[in-house]
Amino acid sequence: MEISNDTQALVSARRERSLTTIVRDRLEQMILQGELGAGTRLNEQALSKVLGVSRGPIREAARLLERDGLVASVANQGAFVRQLSIEEALELYDLRAVIAGYACAQLAERASAVEKREMREMVEEMDRCITTEEEARYFELNLAFHDRIAELSGGRRTLELYTSLGKEVRLLRRRVLRGTDSLRFSNEEHKQIVAAIEDGDAPAARQAAEQHHINGKRRWLDTL
Amino acid sequence: MEISNDTQALVSARRERSLTTIVRDRLEQMILQGELGAGTRLNEQALSKVLGVSRGPIREAARLLERDGLVASVANQGAFVRQLSIEEALELYDLRAVIAGYACAQLAERASAVEKREMREMVEEMDRCITTEEEARYFELNLAFHDRIAELSGGRRTLELYTSLGKEVRLLRRRVLRGTDSLRFSNEEHKQIVAAIEDGDAPAARQAAEQHHINGKRRWLDTL
DNA sequence: AGAGTGAAAACTGTTGACAATCCGAAAATG
DNA sequence: CATTTTCGGATTGTCAACAGTTTTCACTCT
Structure with a gap:
């Protein structure tokens, strides 16, 4: 000590x-x-x-x-x-998914041009990290990307809940180390989310974000 | 004091x-x-x-x-x-809606026969309150109905978030007094939710619950 | 040996006092 | 007269000591 x-x-x-x-x-x-x-x-x-x-x-x-x-x-x-059971962790993933879905739907209706540009650039940056195999940096950017979405969605409580659930789930899974293949899939999903937001298509943005988180849950489950 | x-x-x-x-x-x-x-x-x-x-x-x-x-x-x-702005209150309604939607979807997949029966009876009881014009009792049952759904959905955090958001929104609207017409509409929506749960139709249950909360938001907005 | 017993140790719950900070009003300054 | 400064009261932040509860462990008795 x-x-x-x-x-x-x-x-x-x-x-x-x-x-x-x-x-x-x-x-x-x-x-x-x-x-x-x-x-x-x-x-x-x-x-x-x-x-x-x-x-x-x-x-x-x-x-x-x-x-x-x-x-x-x-x-x-x-x-x-707190001691987190796997079931509870799965619940947290689900809750985070629906909240992220809501945030993206909101963002699709609200986002300004510069905000849309910012998010597209983040995704492109992540793409670059994949080709250069900077996994740690991808990990960081990924976190920032999702937090930024919750932030830009404009809801105070939305952001609070999203980050809080994010911390809580980390009680159980300290880190998800995934191969570059997995990273590629993940970033493709990011692109779908951003595309829907840029189109102002709220339902599509919601669906994409939700599915992205559900897939994240699955990817995590597969590592057990 | x-x-x-x-x-x-x-x-x-x-x-x-x-x-x-x-x-x-x-x-x-x-x-x-x-x-x-x-x-x-x-x-x-x-x-x-x-x-x-x-x-x-x-x-x-x-x-x-x-x-x-x-x-x-x-x-x-x-x-x-806390001082709640109307925008924040609307956000809370939305968040509560998506969480309730998730809870109902879970319940549609999990609910036992006795649980389904319990919920149907609650809705029938509310129907009776409408005909006898016991608004206060309807109000109470309505609260209990939704809390019970969150409880039965099985998620610890789901229940926590749902009740927490419920309290928070009460900061602004102390009570929604609605005519019996409004009550009738509201309970029809309850019936849809319960029906979807009894059918085990998760997507329908989710949609119905979400819509019910969104309608609640609108009903509240109309009273301003 | 093993289950029960009881006292001591360790810990959490609560309190009142002290230190640091903020806020408003009066005083000083231009 | 307007603005800034200063000062005192009120309030929050922190601490160390006390009270009550839980846990531990040695001891007894079967």
């Missing part, structure tokens, strides 16, 4: 971020990177020593993480890193 | 519910009933006096309410009862 004077430094530098949110981000990182495995109890005392803050902010941070489904609290026993 | 020794009584009676959750429920009630209007700051000191607990549980309860979108926190300024 490392002592973290860095949090001290952060807080003394500027008080615009509360300790609670700092701890929140740190814990989220720990959980998503597997540093805190599924089912682990978030020991308030231990964490307060390691992170160098009192238990108050840690408790509040835990409550915030509860919101994203990353931890679950039990009365008088504390907060535990 | 009322003093609340009842909370004291509750907590001394049994320690199985934490003060945090008690305060959470109380605040939620206050917000949804309009006792705490939109935009109001949740003054921690004042609330701690009124509710008879210290500020810690109140802060944690506020964080929990943040999850359901009932309050929004600003650093160094505290938590405020």
Whole structure:
């Protein structure tokens, strides 16, 4: 365990971020990177020593993480890193699919010319990554692409739910390593989505986005 | 403002519910009933006096309410009862629609005979309420009907999201009072949903449920 | 040996006090 | 008179100590 004077430094530098949110981000990182495995109890005392803050902010941070489904609290026993069953993960994929479908439908009706251009360029960039076999970069761009869609769709809650479900599903599958073939298929689906949005065809955009996520679910299932 | 020794009584009676959750429920009630209007700051000191607990549980309860979108926190300024614009409310209706659609599709594939029967009976009961003009009871049954669908669909997160979005939208529209005509239309849609579920026709169930919620959105919009 | 028992340790729940920050009003300045 | 500054009260952020609950583990008894 490392002592973290860095949090001290952060807080003394500027008080615009509360300790609670700092701890929140740190814990989220720990959980998503597997540093805190599924089912682990978030020991308030231990964490307060390691992170160098009192238990108050840690408790509040835990409550915030509860919101994203990353931890679950039990009365008088504390907060535990959530343990996700495969069934639950599949449910999350489905929910994410319908929300993404809705977001794309909205976007198809709202998107400005520059926004359409931005998305087309992202897809082209991903194409380039496939030919140059930069898988890591593709992975990153893919994430950014979907987040950007949710963002541009204009709905505050839509974005919140989409990103929240994205984090939650990462509890179980840390990373999907897929061959370049799979990447190619995936990006073809991206092209369909963007095409439908550029056409202003909301139903088609919705269908394409939904199917893309369902296919993602299948691709993940196949790796088990 | 009322003093609340009842909370004291509750907590001394049994320690199985934490003060945090008690305060959470109380605040939620206050917000949804309009006792705490939109935009109001949740003054921690004042609330701690009124509710008879210290500020810690109140802060944690506020964080929990943040999850359901009932309050929004600003650093160094505290938590405020969320103020919902009409556009945001419409978004919530849409999101709820797609989630309900998903839930009904799932249910169409999963529902047992007794569950199908239960739902048909609920719809019949609502029909009876319409003829006897028991609007309040219809309102209640309607709520129970939809919650039950989300529950029976089997998805933990699905249920959470559906109920959460339901609460959130209530920030803006406290209650939809509709004439018996409107009730009749609404229940006809319920029948379509149940029929599709009984047939095991997932796409039809999804479509019917989604349309029902979209129509609900329209009915609400018309009352403005 | 194994099941039950009870006390101690570890932990979460809660509290009141202190520190940092924000907000508004009065005072100072041009 | 308008604008900025300063100051005090109110409020949120954080902490350390206390209270209550759960868990652990040594001990007893069968």
